[in-house]
Amino acid sequence: MDIQKKMQELVDQINHYNHAYYQLNESLITDEAFDKLLAELQKLEFENPLFAVPNSPTQFVGGTITKNFKSVTHQFPMLSLGNTYNESDLRDFDERIQKALGEEKYEYICELKFDGVALSFWYENGKLIKGVTRGDGTRGDDITNNVKTIKSIPHTIQSQDFPTTFEVRGEGYMPISSFEKINADKISQGEAPLANPRNAASGTFKLQDSSIVAQRNMACFVYAYLGNEIPFQTHEEGLMLMEKNGFPVSNTYRKCGNIDEVIQYIEDWEEKRHDLPLNTDGIVIKINDLGQQERLGFTAKSPRWAIAYKYPSEIAHTKIESVSYQVGRTGNVTPVANLHPVYLAGTVIKRASIHNANEMERLDLHENDTVYIEKGGEIIPKITGVDASKRLPNAAKFEFPTHCPACDQALIREEGEANHYCINDSHCPPQIKGRIEHFIQRKALNIENLGTETIDLLVEKGIIHNAADLYDLNEESFFGLEGFQQKSISNILTSIEKSKQIPFRQVLFGIGIRHVGATIAEKLVSAFHRIEDLQNATYEELIAVPEIGDRIALSIRAFFEVEENIQFIDKLRSSGVQLSEEIQEIVLEGQALVGKSFVISGVFENFERDDLKAKIVANGGKVVSSISSKLDYLVAGNNMGPAKLEKATQLNIKILSEEDFLALLS
Ligand SMILES: NC(=O)c1ccc[n+]([C@@H]2O[C@H](COP(=O)([O-])OP(=O)(O)OC[C@H]3O[C@@H](n4cnc5c(N)ncnc54)[C@H](O)[C@@H]3O)[C@@H](O)[C@H]2O)c1
Numbered sequence: 001m002d003i004q005k006k007m008q009e010l011v012d013q014i015n016h017y018n019h020a021y022y023q024l025n026e027s028l029i030t031d032e033a034f035d036k037l038l039a040e041l042q043k044l045e046f047e048n049p050l051f052a053v054p055n056s057p058t059q060f061v062g063g064t065i066t067k068n069f070k071s072v073t074h075q076f077p078m079l080s081l082g083n084t085y086n087e088s089d090l091r092d093f094d095e096r097i098q099k100a101l102g103e104e105k106y107e108y109i110c111e112l113k114f115d116g117v118a119l120s121f122w123y124e125n126g127k128l129i130k131g132v133t134r135g136d137g138t139r140g141d142d143i144t145n146n147v148k149t150i151k152s153i154p155h156t157i158q159s160q161d162f163p164t165t166f167e168v169r170g171e172g173y174m175p176i177s178s179f180e181k182i183n184a185d186k187i188s189q190g191e192a193p194l195a196n197p198r199n200a201a202s203g204t205f206k207l208q209d210s211s212i213v214a215q216r217n218m219a220c221f222v223y224a225y226l227g228n229e230i231p232f233q234t235h236e237e238g239l240m241l242m243e244k245n246g247f248p249v250s251n252t253y254r255k256c257g258n259i260d261e262v263i264q265y266i267e268d269w270e271e272k273r274h275d276l277p278l279n280t281d282g283i284v285i286k287i288n289d290l291g292q293q294e295r296l297g298f299t300a301k302s303p304r305w306a307i308a309y310k311y312p313s314e315i316a317h318t319k320i321e322s323v324s325y326q327v328g329r330t331g332n333v334t335p336v337a338n339l340h341p342v343y344l345a346g347t348v349i350k351r352a353s354i355h356n357a358n359e360m361e362r363l364d365l366h367e368n369d370t371v372y373i374e375k376g377g378e379i380i381p382k383i384t385g386v387d388a389s390k391r392l393p394n395a396a397k398f399e400f401p402t403h404c405p406a407c408d409q410a411l412i413r414e415e416g417e418a419n420h421y422c423i424n425d426s427h428c429p430p431q432i433k434g435r436i437e438h439f440i441q442r443k444a445l446n447i448e449n450l451g452t453e454t455i456d457l458l459v460e461k462g463i464i465h466n467a468a469d470l471y472d473l474n475e476e477s478f479f480g481l482e483g484f485q486q487k488s489i490s491n492i493l494t495s496i497e498k499s500k501q502i503p504f505r506q507v508l509f510g511i512g513i514r515h516v517g518a519t520i521a522e523k524l525v526s527a528f529h530r531i532e533d534l535q536n537a538t539y540e541e542l543i544a545v546p547e548i549g550d551r552i553a554l555s556i557r558a559f560f561e562v563e564e565n566i567q568f569i570d571k572l573r574s575s576g577v578q579l580s581e582e583i584q585e586i587v588l589e590g591q592a593l594v595g596k597s598f599v600i601s602g603v604f605e606n607f608e609r610d611d612l613k614a615k616i617v618a619n620g621g622k623v624v625s626s627i628s629s630k631l632d633y634l635v636a637g638n639n640m641g642p643a644k645l646e647k648a649t650q651l652n653i654k655i656l657s658e659e660d661f662l663a664l665l666s
């Protein structure tokens, strides 16, 4: 192919991946494959400088600013890093440094390369005044209220160590534990899980509602200090000074006297890094002396005094043998690829999730395709790409089924939803089994000794039809079934009996109303106490409960409209399962807010949102979620939604600052 055309194609391809990665928080290919494309373009541009396009992605940081936030100009550009994947490229880097610095001695600081999003924190007179994304490197999004939810980033600094204005940079990330928790919730609510912690972090920091950001427990490690006055001589001193002043500096960095020590550091962390609470994708090597850094300078896109080394990513390729379609307890149909077994990062992989029909379409999967699979922060490995060049000429494309693979009901897909559903919930076997499995899990009714196989058997033999039927089981129910010892039968029955003591909040989760995960069930029980009250609650009463939105409220209403569900609840009730919870006596701190209702919005200096809610309740007030003319007060924190503010102003609702609120209490 003609070189110029090839280069233009690479530019287009890279721009396409950049757009998906930075704007949509999606990786369409692996980082390694992406970096290869970029390196190829770089090489071609070097060899054919006349063909290089002026806005080539080799010359600019890949991100952009968004329309959703105010954009601000960086005082110092936020650049990218050159990267290497092997020791020999790293030694080349060291040689370039040596050459540029002549006879001078130099040292490196090695740090882990944290896999999240770059953030910049601006301080003025000891106060955090802004938090900004990298954006296009020159301008970033002002996401101050979102970064303020990171607990470890100080909002004020009382120290003479720093000048009046300075900037700290770091990597904001979603801890793996938060990522897994969010995904467990999503899965238990029948929703598609997030792809990986990096993309989840990037999406989270760009949310409009900082109260949701706050719930996600975002964290950060800082790795750079910038300003017009720099109160130290080396990068290491900078890290120590930041740490001394309460900034979150990871203690994983190491000073290295030469490139061999750097390579040792890389080896030392190759395995150990997996024990950290966040993902890391490599290490960053930086010249320690700031004077030397200055002399080495920058290219348009990255510093010459630093480089990233990336660990080979945990990818494998294998052949796809078939696709099965699993029906979940809510009727959602998920495609799963059955693979020719392949070894990847310590385990043998035979299956990979494909998530939904969109993802299947994107991958354009054909029979016998060779696919790339990758293990990210997620539990189940996933297919990240297909090697279409290895496709057999007559291979048929995998088509998403139109009918339920288990019961043949026509599948439906609601507008705006990625998932297909089988709506035959009362007769579709995997849904029945799935609901029972959901019911007995530890977080729900915690019925031990009852495995998936036993449930399958009991359902298939027609002994039970739903979870409430478990309470009819007795020794005779197991007569004639193979493989049940007296002892195991009595263990099962004891566990079922014990589940009658499980508190209502867990039972409500176990009942398995769509979109009602464990946390939501807890909120509902705190608001309604008895299943009858929940059943009788109107849509308006439901959405008045904190965190209950339109979707959940409608789903609860729909659940109680179905006669079979009412019978199911009745049966649980007559079996003695807990369907109410004692109202906890709230000991009031004071009476100042009795009879008053509050909406709270935004982020607060002195309170976490939940603490603020608790404070209102403890003083006799009520917290509601939406603004109506009946509302008494709107407590406004930073970054509250403009729509809320407008509505409150229109309705003449009294708006309280945090200080006003505290004054009300006293
Ligand atoms: N898969 C895809 O489709 C796709 C698309 C675009 C970009 N990418 C990936 O994104 C990366 C390129 O983007 P980039 O410009 O963000 O560069 P980069 O991620 O390779 O390096 C720069 C970034 O590293 C981060 N970093 C983490 N720890 C650090 C530390 N200790 N010191 C300094 N910086 C640290 C900073 O956020 C900094 O902005 C590559 O890894 C590329 O593969 C992937």
Ligand SMILES: [Zn+2]
Pocket: 327, 404, 405, 406, 407, 408, 409, 422, 423, 424, 428, 429
């Ligand atoms: Zn079905």
